Amino acid sequence: MLTSELKPAEEILENLAQGERVFLVACAGCAEVCDAGGEEALRRLRKLLEEGGRTVVGGTSLPFLCNRALVSLRLGRCAQQLKEADSILVTSCGVGIQAVAAVSALVVHTASNTTTMGAFQGVWPSDERCARCGDCVLEYTGGICPLTVCPKGLLHGPCGGSHGGECELEPGRSCGWQEIHDRLEQTGQREMLHRYQPPKDRRRQLDVPLARRRSVFWALEYAEEDE
Ligand code: SF4
């Protein structure tokens, strides 16, 4: 169970230019259970954007947005609507937003924050991709999480130790900030590298008490107890 919430309306609108044509994507899995996904979230985002002077060219909601292969298939079916879009606005856990960014050449905007993971990291296997910080910055980093892709979790750019695009801490591993730089260049958002990132408010990270970590499925097992 991955817990997420929609970002404040002003923050969502702030990142979308007047008249921008946007395609909406919502996760119909964990995010829907948290009221941050599914058809209802699509409806709310559409209303927000249209009242704010943006154009919604279409939208889709699908379970397991954290599965990169499924996302690629589904977006492939929306190719016609995506051709009309300047960007994609995604509401999901951080893994789902990164899956959309990984399969699309369009700018990907972030409509939600991830506060806890509770269990497994979605169904995009291999690495940890979201550190559930509660204040998602994927909007400014090309849809690649700096807290997980860089072993130092740097928020403000590279440490300066990278050699030939490799991380100084783990030879053979790409420098995460090199990946962020390349993606921002590809989407025409290089100016994001100069953006100041305020320090994170760690109180927004609803971490799991150690006593509850005896099972990776704690969130499902204890959900009712916690209500
Ligand atoms: S910035 Fe990274 S850790 Fe924070 S919510 Fe987004 S993907 Fe998760």
Ligand code: SF4
């Ligand atoms: S080399 Fe890159 S990925 Fe490695 S710690 Fe430095 S900035 Fe982070």
